[in-house]
Amino acid sequence: MKLRNYQDKDEAAVVDLWQRADLMQNPLKDARKDIAFCLDGGHGEILVLEDKGEIVATAMLGQDGHRGWVYYVAVDPDRQGQDLGRRIMREAEDRLKAAGVPKVHLMVRGSNTQAVGFYQRLGYKVEPVTLLSHRLDGVALPVGHQMDDGPVIVTYLEMLARGSLPHIVPKARRFALMGAPDITVGFYRYLYDAVGRPWYWTDRKKLSEGDLTAIIQHEAVEVYVLYVGGVPAGFFELDARAMPTIELAYFGIMPDFIGLALGPYLLSQALDMMWQREPDRVIVNTCTLDHPKALPMYQRFGFNPYRQEEVPAPWQDADNTLDFV
Ligand SMILES: CC(C)(COP(=O)(O)OP(=O)(O)OC[C@H]1O[C@@H](n2cnc3c(N)ncnc32)[C@H](O)[C@@H]1OP(=O)(O)O)[C@@H](O)C(=O)NCCC(=O)NCCS
Known part of the structure; x- marks a missing residue:
């Protein structure tokens, strides 16, 4: 040796x-x-x-x-x-x-x-000190989260009938919500990363260009992009491939635009569009890595949790390309 x-x-x-x-x-x-x-x-x-x-x-x-x-x-x-x-x-x-x-x-x-x-x-002793730290490189863990070994819990929610939707006016001027029926893989990947990076969204990053194209350009899948002042600020994706159930597959606001009530606005728009398609059931899921306000917001809008599942954290999943830094 x-x-x-x-x-x-x-x-x-x-x-x-x-x-x-x-x-x-x-x-x-x-x-x-x-x-x-x-x-x-x-x-x-x-x-x-x-x-x-x-x-x-x-x-x-x-x-x-x-x-x-x-x-x-x-x-x-x-x-x-x-x-x-x-x-x-x-x-x-x-x-x-x-x-x-x-x-x-x-x-x-x-x-x-x-x-x-x-x-x-080996003779070491535990010191009665508090370790403080401050990152100088601007890299941050997601808001409200501490890295630990705790499991990630996914909560699945459903809504079985259209509820009354609140009228929400975002605290932003010059905003527009546009459908992107011919969204390109490049733009989709940009949106997915810009919205999902702080929350460890990784699933779509694992897909090849072909597999991703097949989903996002499927006629039953719709992507809507929120623009504020001419730049993308968030998006949502509706997946009606399993009609009569529609899934709000992805939904989020980019970090620069959090705090302007755009989340509730976007969710009310997404729900309105989903119910217009007359499904029996609308579903969504969120996990403990998402913004802590996501779950209460879904519940406030009428979603009810029906199942919870423990899953490995993205950094415990060997298939992931981790590029969070
Ligand atoms: C922690 C680690 C480095 C210990 O190495 P190791 O080769 O297993 O330990 P050793 O065989 O050299 O053990 C030395 C002594 O420590 C004791 N010891 C080892 N692990 C112990 C434990 N978990 N609790 C109490 N004593 C322990 C051994 O019994 C041995 O004592 P002895 O004098 O009675 O024989 C190893 O387990 C490891 O790589 N763990 C994963 C990585 C890690 O946690 N690193 C530390 C990051 S801060």
């Missing part, structure tokens, strides 16, 4: 190990960028423990002129409990000590209680 510094050729194996060790749950984390930033700027180093050509453990370490820090401590899940974590941590500590660092700090995700036990066994 060999303890050595990370080399460029290790990248794929190291990223794979971090994924398997469950260190990549936060979608704002970008392993390759973190590796490059650590090494290129001379901020720190990455240790790898190699056994018969396989990387079985890692640790990233550095110091900020005051304290030493350790990140990305991971042991191959098949090799945990064999003292490898202790071994790589001891080497990290020895290197920091040799650099004159008097104390090592490290952070453990709140839900990762097993790692705390490991570090305590």
